[in-house]
Amino acid sequence: MTIILKTERLTKKFGGLTAVDHVNMTLSKGELRCIIGPNGCGKSTLFNLITGTYKPTSGRxxxxxKDITGKPVHIIGRMGIGRKFQVPGIFNQLTVYDNIRVPFFRDQRRSLFLKPRKDSDIHQKITALLQKINLDDKACLPAIHLAHGEKQWLEIGMVLARRPQLMLLDEPTAGMTAAETRKTAQLIRNISREEKMTILVIEHDIGFVREIASRITVLYKGAVFKEGSYETIQSDEAVRKIYLGKSR
Amino acid sequence: MKSDISTIKSTDISMQRSVFWQPRPAWIAMGLAAILVLFPMTQNDYWIVQLTQLMVYGIFAMSLSLVWGYGGILCFGHAVYFGMGAYIYTLIVKGMIPGFSGILATSIAGLLTAVLCVSLFAVVVGYFLFYGRLKGPYLGIVTLAIAVIAERIAVDWYYIGGYNGLFSIPPFSVAGYEFITPIALFYFVLASSAIAYLLLTHIVQSPFGAILRAIRDNEARAESFGYNSAQHKIITFAIGAAVAALSGALFAIVTEFVSPTLIGFGLSTEVLIWVALGGKEVILASFLGALLVRTLETYLSELMAYYWILFLGVFFVAAVILFPKGIFGRWLSD
Structure with a gap:
């Protein structure tokens, strides 16, 4: 298997606090991986390091x-890493359709000051994406009027539109109902299978993790605590103690 | 709100296309243009002159609408571009810049140079502002400081007229024809307004405009798609400055004089009020906002002497509460 993402002794300190502590992690192409861990264990910081939002204190x-340590956000975005934020990172004032349309403009060969041709296949692609995320009947609605779960799906759709090689999902089911969570798990499994995309998910909801993950990395106090399949992790006493046991 | 959600069903392709096509503002713009084109037939010289000035302010307001309403850049020093445009144009046509003579001192050259210089200036300012990652109130304070500095320079610089400004600007002339009569000036400014409106509308409806609004709504998200937000903001800033410079130069052409008040903090805040009242997220609404507030000012100051500003303040507060998207913005957006 080809390795798509590799972190070496990745460390981030905020003053005296070490949020991410010498994390070594490798991700193979096409893999679907979950990162779990208690609050404040450095999951989101790890994402922020990978996407370039934060510059690491040390490590690669x-x-x-290709070395992407410390590269600016938009450059890393262009290289093929897509990210879904924890708080839905959508464009509130734009319609659902335009939200999906914005990432497509990067492929436009004509000047961005010219209107796109109406007969372009982008419209087909957008429609297909909207169907995939179950929002095709809300295309004309300003995104701000969507329900919380729908906003999360919209953002997944926006990230997909860029066709990233690696997709980072930061708590995609936060604030969702049980039914929405199941639907989201199904959506992510489908994307992983159909698009052959590498996906890295941060999640709290253990039910969700059980449904999707082939492999799990447990973070604790900024460091990798344990790695393995759902069964291994679930039956691991130490993990249960720091995380699973408490949340149940 | 609920009924909105349930009534909009649009898997149909033609309906989704309508997302990009907003007919109403276009029709209203055409209607307004028709009224303005026919207006001189009333032969009401007072209002022809008034409207000419109002349209100059309208162009200025439209330029801020792009920068603030679409770019999300709250600029407290937009009049710097207006004033610079007016001053540069004046200095050139009066032959006060060494080296600018002959064809370089003609009206057209003055207009083009003013627009070009000011947009270059905006690129430089924008580079520091946006690569410096200034946002919100911080950006407002820095731009405000720039406006105050610019006004001080204009007041204290004797060569460009100092406190008194510059007078007797020669009339705008193209190939021997001079725009002197109110009607000629009216149509000249009307044509400029139309060009500015069409240019700005085209920009905001283009992919660039959509990206700009995306950056305004969620900068981190837009950047993660690979868009360089600083670069987009600088381009927007430069276009806004160019149009503001055009309106400044038109002001000099129409009123035949320039003074430091054009470049300072006062006009900068006034234009913010016009645009906020009209509707900052709609180009045409901002234009109408300038027309409305300036007209109200004229009427109210005649009607109630010093108290007009109090009334205007109350009107402003009420309008912001009642119409958060602007008085015209509500009707002109789809």
Missing amino acids: IAFKS
């Missing part, structure tokens, strides 16, 4: 064997 990040 390699994406497709």
